[in-house]
Amino acid sequence: MTRKPFILQSPSILVVLAVLAVFTVAVTVLSHAYGSGVIPTSTVKVFGMTLCLALAAVAMDLVWGYLGILSLGQMAFFALGGYMIGQWLMYARTESIVAVQLAQSPIPPTALELQEAVANQIFGVVGSADLPLVWSFAHSLPLQMLLVVVVPGLLALVFGWLAFRSRVNGVYLSILTQAMTLALALWLFQNDSGFRGNNGLSGLQNLPGLEGVDQATLSVWFLWASAAALGVFYLLAAWVVSGKFGSVIRAIRDDETRVRFLGYPVEGFKLVVFTLAAMITAVAGALYYPQAGIINPAELMPIASIYLAVWVAIGGRGRLYGAVIGAVVVSLLSSWFTGGRAPDLNLGVYVVNWVDWWQVALGLSFVLVTLFAPKGIAGIFDRLAGVMPPSRRGLDLGADQGALQEQEAKA
Amino acid sequence: MTRFRLLACALALILPIPALANPALQAVVDGNIDQIERPSRLTVGPLVAEIAATGPEGLALLQAWAGRDLSLTDDGRLLIAGDPPLDAVTGDLAPGAEGSALRPNSGVRGVIESALVTGLLSDPDPARRASALDTLARGGTFEQLQALRGALDDPDPALAARKARLERLLTIQVGEDNAARVNAINDLAGDVGLDFRAALNPLLATRTVAAPEPPDGANVARELTPGGDDLPRDAALAQLVQQDLLQPPLTRDGLRGVLAQHIVDGKVGGIPVADLSSPDARDRAYEALEAAGTVPPAATDAEAEAALEANRFFQLYAETDPAVTDAAAAAQTRAQVRLAAMTTIDLGLDALSLASIYFLAAIGLAVTFGVMRVINMAHGEFIMMGAYTGYTVQTLIADRTLSLIVALPLAFAMTFVAGVVLYRLVIRHLAHRPLETLLATFGVSIALQQLAKNIFGTQARPLTSPAWLEGSITVNDVIGVSSIRVAIFVLALMFLGLFLFIMKRTRLGLEVRAVTQNPGMAASMGINPDRIAMLTFGLGSGIAGIAGIAIGLFAQVTSELGQGYIVQSFMTVVVGGVGNIWGTLAGATLIGGLSKVIESLNPANTLAAQTFMILFIIIFIQFRPRGIIPQRGRAAEA
Helix, strand or coil: CCCCCHHHHCHHHHHHHHHHHHHHHHHHHHCCCCCCCCCCHHHHHHHHHHHHHHHHHHHHHHHHHHCCCCCCCHHHHHHHHHHHHHHHHHHHHHHHHHHHHHHCCCCCCCHHHHHHHHHHHHHHHHCCCCCCHHHCCCCCHHHHHHHHHHHHHHHHHHHHHHHHHCCCCHHHHHHHHHHHHHHHHHHHHCHHHCCCHHHCEECCCCCCCCCCCCHHHHHHHHHHHHHHHHHHHHHHHHHHHHCHHHHHHHHHHHCHHHHHHCCCCHHHHHHHHHHHHHHHHHHHHHHHHHHHCEECHHHHCHHHHHHHHHHHHHHCCCCHHHHHHHHHHHHHHHHHHHCCCCCCEECCCCEECHHHHHHHHHHHHHHHHHHHCCCCCHHHHHHHHCCCCCCCCCCECCCCCCCCEHHHHHC | CHHHHHHHHHHHHHCCCCCCCCHHHHHHHHHCHHHHHCCCCCCHHHHHHHHHHCCHHHHHHHHHHHCCCEEECCCCCEEECCCCCEECCCCCECCCCCCEECCCCHHHHHHHHHHHHHHHCCCCCHHHHHHHHHHHHCCCCHHHHHHHHHCCCCCCHHHHHHHHHHHHHHHHHHCCCHHHHHHHHHHHCCCCCHHHHHHHHHHHCEEEEEECCCCCCCCEEEEECCCCCCCCHHHHHHHHHHCCCCCCECCHHHHHHHHHHCCECCEECCEEHHHCCCHHHHHHHHHHHHHHCCCCCCECHHHHHHHHHHCEEEEEECCCCHHHHHHHHHHHHHHHHHHHHHHHHHHHHHHHHHHHHHHHHHHHHHHHHHHHCCCCCCHHHHHHHHHHHHHHHHHHCCCHHHHHHHHHHHHHHHHHHHHHHHHHHCHHHHCCCHHHHHHHHHHHHHHHHHHHHHHHCCCCECCCCCHHHCCEEECCCCCEEEHHHHHHHHHHHHHHHHHHHHHHHCHHHHHHHHHHHCHHHHHHCCCCHHHHHHHHHHHHHHHHHHHHHHHHHHCCECCCCCHHHHHHHHHHHHHHCCCCHHHHHHHHHHHHHHHHHHHHHCCCCHHHHHHHHHHHHHHHHHHCCCCCCCCCCHHHHC
16 A cells, blocks of 8 residues: 655645745745835844744644653753854854954964954953863854754753653653753853853854845845744654654553553654754754844743743644644734733723733633643644544543543543 | 940049049140141051050040040140030040040051050950950950950950950960960860961961072971972962062063064064964064064073972961961861861751751642642742732731731631632643643743732842841851741741641541542542542642741742742652652752752852752652652552
């Protein structure tokens, strides 16, 4: 029997790619740099960053929606990717500035002097003048781009191997991933860890070597890059979950012990998906932070990763497009409501100022989604498409315990 | 002020005939009125001594002078402030007289006070004897030491002890001969008081000297090897340069500066400027300049090496007698050993108080996790709710003690109700889905946090402890623990006891243990697992509220208060193992102790301590995946 190509197995893949393409073209046409200028540059950047967050959400969905690991440390990989690319951005830009300065002096600088001046410029703010060992490759773009996937990948591999090997799962694993990102954040907060402490890396929006290109153009380029990355990795993720491999990881999610008894190396499967997701998240981060312009350890605090989980849950776990929808809708809504542009809601007795009350509304609506719509927004599409699970007494419990229905689970 | 007024009155009583003048004092004052008006710290000493020697009137004058109670009239009389003022020289009352106040600077007052000390050591007023001792403790002369020895007897035993100790300390500093000083050092050896250690430090102060042979008559502490840990090669070279035993070697910056001064036609020493971006080219250019005689030769590496060979490096004591320094070094070693032991005890106390906080914060979490297998992410917000309850009660009830007594049960009740509501509305409907519960309670957590911000604002609110909880219990200069932390420790012990009682001795505890072990079996025995879960959840949340008050007492109350403790609480539960209060206790002790130990190894960097702590836990889980005290039996399978 021949299988359909995975891309045709579900219309959702093509629909998502088409929507992404249309969106990108539309923003480009309406941007300052390449079109009418209806959309301001800052909004183009927000769109670009949102696409990166959507990519991170896709990776989160792989880990949580398909593999069943609620990782509360996903943003650690996101920020690590940002730090890795940020090292080159900051080093190369400082180097070009310092080189111009030193060229004024009567004697041309040696390579060592140039490096010391750069280090002094970058690390003066944390009271150091030496280039830390972790910056050894910062001069080279290809090496740092390699590190963008290698460092988070290695971290995920080592952490995952330690955790999965000792059969830590469920809530324990979630707490452990949270501890991991907290440990990393606290380490980065130190001045002597070599990443400028709580100052973080800044000035990342200026690309070295592209000084002549204005931010309006750059923002569109980054939008294209983010959209391309989202498209490519969406396809990759869809491919991963489509075939036998996808069946196995869904089975691990639903009943790990059973899969192990069937002879599958559960730890290996988990490790592959966990590491792959970490790398995808890191790429998203590497594209996100040059658009944001600054990265600091606060980005790694556990709360950020939990928000990622919230987006995926609201969008719909176990559906890749659900993750994309969740990330885009919730993050855009959040920035709209907390940005102070949302009109106040006058209840007569009390005027609801959304800057103050959005968090409350988000928290409560999140509880409601978990309680009443475990499939999230994606559940609506399922319903429209008529994809309904066979009725097996009681409510559907969502992707996590997909094998069980409410009545069965209570037993 | 009042003190000096009293003194003036006392003085008036002591002097039976007020008009009796003190001619010696009169002479001194008349002869030095300029210096009294504008004294200088460096030159006022002899004058002060002269005035002190004139008798009680002189001392009274000095008292007033040091206390800024002395004023000078236009006709050159000195007045001691009072109502009415007193003529300082004659002791007469001088009603209506007015003068400009003399305000000697602190240096001058120091000189005057040290001159007064001798007289004050036997003063009838204990407060003034104590202040004289305070002055002496800052340093004294041999004369003062002798005065102190003459006044060792004191009716107040505490002051007598202070005098005896101060006598020993002063003997170490300014004793008559070295034998006496060594004796004094040996008497106090092993003491860990800050004052004793401060007295030893100047004796053991050293300076580094480079010389071919040990200097004659010098008290050598030890010889240093250049290149070792104590004397890096660069420091040794700097020492040689400082003693003119070596030409300063040329630094890279210096080299560049010299080269920049000798650019001729775009070349330095025949080498084009553009080529000077390599260190080799720069060296060649400098050598060329050296050969041409335009620059002085710089020390080469070989010369530096030779100078290092030719010289030895010694650490010399400033104190010349080896007997004194040996005794001091031995005493310091003993002090350090005892100090280390006491620091360990202090660390233990710190760790214990941290552990009790973690215990209070984690115990509710552990119990709910044991019974229902759910992690309540809103637990931190319950802690915050408790702290804000305490704050609100405090704004309503002014009396701190009473408000604390009201706040503790109220916080428990508030968070108990909040916990039960959360259970009924959310957690019950997510049975058997721990990850969803985790996320749903996280939603509650962010909503509650923002709600607290909206109600109480973003700035930190103080939760002030009653007066009897302020201050600290201090054993000596090293060991000390603040009363609040002791109170929290007691509170944690009380809750441990209460919890053990409920679990082991009540029907509710029995049912909770049954549901923890096997909910299905418990249900078939007629226990309602739903009700038990609800009560446990309420109980756990209630204790979080109590923990909130405890934490609020020493930290500021903010909406993020709970967030700071939630991860540590999770860690405590994970490390300790679930469903067993002893596990929580062990986890809290381990985490509290370990964070304090790691912190003490690197006190400057608490962030690193927390990082290592979490790394340790991740590794610990490798070996004990179910915690220190794991659940056994069927319940462990779930």
